[in-house]
Amino acid sequence: MDVSARPPQTAASPAQAIRLEGVSKTYPDGSVGVRALDLTFAAGELTVLVGPSGCGKTTTMKMINRIIEPTTGRILLGDDDVTRVDPVELRRRIGYVIQNVGLFPHQTVRRNVGTVPRLLGWDKRRTADRVEELLELVGLDPASFGNRYPHQLSGGQRQRAGVARALAADPAVLLMDEPFSAVDPIVRERLQTEFLRLQDAVRKTIVFVTHDIEEAVRLGDRIAVMSTGGRVEQFAAPAELLGSPATPFVADFVGADRGLKRLAVTGIDMADLEQPPVVHVDDGLADARAAMVRAGARWAVVLDDHQALHGWISAERATGAGTVREAGKRMEAWVPIDATLKTAFSTMLQLEAGWVAVLDGDRFCGVLTPESLHAALRRSVEGTVPETAGAV
Numbered sequence: 001m002d003v004s005a006r007p008p009q010t011a012a013s014p015a016q017a018i019r020l021e022g023v024s025k026t027y028p029d030g031s032v033g034v035r036a037l038d039l040t041f042a043a044g045e046l047t048v049l050v051g052p053s054g055c056g057k058t059t060t061m062k063m064i065n066r067i068i069e070p071t072t073g074r075i076l077l078g079d080d081d082v083t084r085v086d087p088v089e090l091r092r093r094i095g096y097v098i099q100n101v102g103l104f105p106h107q108t109v110r111r112n113v114g115t116v117p118r119l120l121g122w123d124k125r126r127t128a129d130r131v132e133e134l135l136e137l138v139g140l141d142p143a144s145f146g147n148r149y150p151h152q153l154s155g156g157q158r159q160r161a162g163v164a165r166a167l168a169a170d171p172a173v174l175l176m177d178e179p180f181s182a183v184d185p186i187v188r189e190r191l192q193t194e195f196l197r198l199q200d201a202v203r204k205t206i207v208f209v210t211h212d213i214e215e216a217v218r219l220g221d222r223i224a225v226m227s228t229g230g231r232v233e234q235f236a237a238p239a240e241l242l243g244s245p246a247t248p249f250v251a252d253f254v255g256a257d258r259g260l261k262r263l264a265v266t267g268i269d270m271a272d273l274e275q276p277p278v279v280h281v282d283d284g285l286a287d288a289r290a291a292m293v294r295a296g297a298r299w300a301v302v303l304d305d306h307q308a309l310h311g312w313i314s315a316e317r318a319t320g321a322g323t324v325r326e327a328g329k330r331m332e333a334w335v336p337i338d339a340t341l342k343t344a345f346s347t348m349l350q351l352e353a354g355w356v357a358v359l360d361g362d363r364f365c366g367v368l369t370p371e372s373l374h375a376a377l378r379r380s381v382e383g384t385v386p387e388t389a390g391a392v
Helices: 057-064 087-092 109-113 115-119 124-137 155-167 185-202 213-219 238-243 248-254 258-263 285-295 341-351 370-382
Strands: 018-026 032-041 046-050 072-077 094-098 173-177 205-210 222-227 231-236 278-280 299-303 309-314 334-336 356-360 363-368
Touching (some): 032 057, 032 072, 032 231, 046 057, 046 213, 057 072, 057 205, 087 094, 094 155, 109 115, 109 124, 109 155, 115 124, 124 155, 124 185, 155 173, 185 213, 205 213, 213 238, 213 258, 222 238, 231 238, 231 248, 238 258, 248 258, 258 341, 258 370, 278 285, 285 299, 299 363, 334 341, 341 363, 341 370, 363 370
Parallel strands (some): 046 222, 094 173, 334 356
Antiparallel strands (some): 018 032, 018 072, 222 231, 299 309
């Protein structure tokens, strides 16, 4: 394909915030699906609605694109009140991904992904270019998958095609209703990883519904925990939610192991790192031992000629003649500086290490020990402030 002959791509639709002002849903029998919600889903962020079955999370999401009409309140997409616009036109502006994908079985993947652009009257070339772009973006090679039918795809591949279809017309908003719950745990984790990569690239305003708190914590920039009757118990960032549950319901829902879950959303801070003695591969063993004695340490980190991590050496091995290069040990327990505390802790456990080195590229930054890791988590928890729905 001659790239130079392609028409210029349209600018990406800017992400728009969604505001719910006093939104409720009451059914004819008097039952309350959602109760007076005041929420703002920030532009370009992924907000998760999580809670038990029947708490109103899917109802809330469906009111945004008016599959369900709200009883009271306003829903603003940017500056537009969605309750005052044509619902069909509204839905063409909003991407929608559901649990069982909803691909048309009699159409190829290419035809499925191009559905909304065709409805919007895009020409064939523009539609074809957009379909190719999106299939590559979601990890489906157009040459291999474009002409397949949904029944010829795995569950994970169908979900990717569903996401591509939802993004086809470059919507400002993406609604996702338990999109990964129908696949096995291994595929689900892979889809979550790919979706985070995708969101980093496209930065859409996303409302994501799930009943799984671990999925919510992994994916969400902010999480709204809902309880039966359509009430929001807490609306907060994942770390805050896990560190400072606002109500007993939230504490029970996130689980007694919320401290461990919090490890997954807490990054490594340079201030949390310990600085053990450092020696180099060509240092003499006597000099290395002297460095450990001065620091009151039983071991030292070993760096190579380029200041990159080489390994470690214990005081017991730093005796006699020779150099550190000959007596030191390789160090496999390390993580990058942008890793989470969970990754660091998992590395310690997996390698049965008493500490884990932290690297910025090849540069040695310091180490995390079980004690410093625990202190980092405690400081993280103490720095959060609970927020409940309606708080100012």
